[in-house]
Amino acid sequence: MSQEIQVLVALDREVDRGLIEALVSRGPRLRVLDYLELDGPAASGLGAGEALVVVVADYSEQARDFVVAANRQHPLRPILLVCPSGGGNNNYLGEAFNNGVDDIIALPDDQGGLDPSVSMQLGFAVEKALMRKRGSAAPKPESVRNVVCVLGLKGGSGKTLTSVNLGVALAEAGRSVALMDLDLQFGDLALAMGLTPVRTIYDLVRSGGSLDAGKLEDFLMEHPSGVRALLAPVRPEQAAMITVAFLSEVQRLLAEMFEFVVIDTPPSFSPEVISTIDHSTDALVVAMRDTLALKNTKLGLETLERMEFDRGRLKVLLNRANTNVGIERDDILAILGRDVDIFVPSHRDVARSINQGMPIASQRGSEAATAFHALAQLYIDASEARSRQASPSEQGESPRGHEHEPARAPRQPRQSLFRRARGSA
Numbered sequence: 001m002s003q004e005i006q007v008l009v010a011l012d013r014e015v016d017r018g019l020i021e022a023l024v025s026r027g028p029r030l031r032v033l034d035y036l037e038l039d040g041p042a043a044s045g046l047g048a049g050e051a052l053v054v055v056v057a058d059y060s061e062q063a064r065d066f067v068v069a070a071n072r073q074h075p076l077r078p079i080l081l082v083c084p085s086g087g088g089n090n091n092y093l094g095e096a097f098n099n100g101v102d103d104i105i106a107l108p109d110d111q112g113g114l115d116p117s118v119s120m121q122l123g124f125a126v127e128k129a130l131m132r133k134r135g136s137a138a139p140k141p142e143s144v145r146n147v148v149c150v151l152g153l154k155g156g157s158g159k160t161l162t163s164v165n166l167g168v169a170l171a172e173a174g175r176s177v178a179l180m181d182l183d184l185q186f187g188d189l190a191l192a193m194g195l196t197p198v199r200t201i202y203d204l205v206r207s208g209g210s211l212d213a214g215k216l217e218d219f220l221m222e223h224p225s226g227v228r229a230l231l232a233p234v235r236p237e238q239a240a241m242i243t244v245a246f247l248s249e250v251q252r253l254l255a256e257m258f259e260f261v262v263i264d265t266p267p268s269f270s271p272e273v274i275s276t277i278d279h280s281t282d283a284l285v286v287a288m289r290d291t292l293a294l295k296n297t298k299l300g301l302e303t304l305e306r307m308e309f310d311r312g313r314l315k316v317l318l319n320r321a322n323t324n325v326g327i328e329r330d331d332i333l334a335i336l337g338r339d340v341d342i343f344v345p346s347h348r349d350v351a352r353s354i355n356q357g358m359p360i361a362s363q364r365g366s367e368a369a370t371a372f373h374a375l376a377q378l379y380i381d382a383s384e385a386r387s388r389q390a391s392p393s394e395q396g397e398s399p400r401g402h403e404h405e406p407a408r409a410p411r412q413p414r415q416s417l418f419r420r421a422r423g424s425a
């Protein structure tokens with residue numbers, strides 16, 4: 001499902017175009033439609049592209065006027081500013097955001113040996129800004145939402161196990177719950193729940209017409225626990241019909257219809273996963289007790305950090321926690337740089353529960369069931385605390401409360417991406 005993103009690049013005269021071409025072309029998924037000069041006949045290409053990348057040696061008045069004009073002309077097209085770290089002074093940061101810049105990517109001091117990570121960063125920032133702008137164009141829900149995105153960068157780590165059992169445990173605590181299988185090609189939520197995929201998200205897409213809660217409800221399969229599930233297509237090729245925009249709309253509706261939405265994901269940061277993270281209130285990272293898996297988990301946590309995902313809404317579950325492989329809790333802490341919130345033991349009953357499609361959370365008395373009910377309780381407590389806190393004016397906010405409006409506080413961590421300020425720009 002990875003399509004290219006077409007970007008327009010605008011440069012000021014101080015910028016080495018060759019360097020920028022290398023930077024942009026090395027980034028994943030970006031295709032440059034055109035390069036323009038800030039002081040050239042800008043209007044010629046101002047309307048093109050899904051995103052605008054503005055590269056400047058300094059955030060000058062000219063750069064500011066260009067950004068303001070571009071933003072006014074295309075408010076829904078994200079603008080990414082690429083400039084040297086420090087950029088002469090730091091005051092331009094706030095000004096650039098106010099002018100309509102969605103994100104700032106700092107170039108390392110030594111531009112000669114451009115670090116490939118800067119290309120990655122740029123590609124990533126463009127994708128994220130695009131998702132966020134598209135998301136913010138949709139109507140916002142009225143109430144506080146609980147959308148838990150279950151993540152893990154390794155297949156077989158226990159994401160599906162966790163999603164199913166969190167869903168069932170929440171339902172058994174009397175909450176209304178929707179589960180969504182975002183592993184569109186190889187999703188096995190249905191199997192793990194013992195559900196027959198009579199209707200899947202593919203049937204929903206194919207049904208055509210407009211999407212609303214009533215219609216969506218018809219495509220949810222019901223589990224004996226009360227959990228309703230939107231299942232993945234039965235054949236991998238059917239996934240091609242499902243767009244990120246459609247998924248976002250489905251997620252928005254589910255969040256309005258249910259107290260809790262739990263989303264099972266494939267083991268990658270694909271565009272649909274990134275978009276889902278951006279629309280989720282909570283992320284649950286499933287880790288396993290082996291060094292390679294933990295290294296992947298660490299990368300996942302770092303990615304969430306770069307996406308400015310609120311740490312307070314991030315939990316880590318350690319699956320197969322009792323496996324005796326010579327990695328102790330302190331080692332895990334050292335690798336991940338944070339503690340684990342929930343431990344789920346490895347047990348043959350857990351494997352059997354998945355194979356039989358009978359979630360272990362319903363088999364009270366087992367250690368795994370106890371762990372999943374404790375996890376559900378963490379989310380219930382968090383949800384209740386949020387409901388108490390939410391003043392009426394906050395209730396219509398986006399889940400993470402930071403659309404492109406001036407509330408800039410959550411952007412703070414982004415500054416950590418800046419290397420040492422250059423002596424002079």
Ligand SMILES: Nc1ncnc2c1ncn2[C@@H]1O[C@H](COP(=O)(O)OP(=O)(O)O)[C@@H](O)[C@H]1O
Nearest residue numbers: 155156157158159160161345346347350351354
């Ligand atoms: N705690 C556990 N104890 C025993 N087996 C487990 C446990 N967690 C996962 N498994 C086994 O690993 C398989 C993969 O788990 P799954 O949740 O499907 O992983 P993912 O969704 O991350 O790919 C399961 O089918 C199950 O057999």
Ligand SMILES: [Mg+2]
Nearest residue numbers: 159160183188
């Ligand atoms: Mg899975």
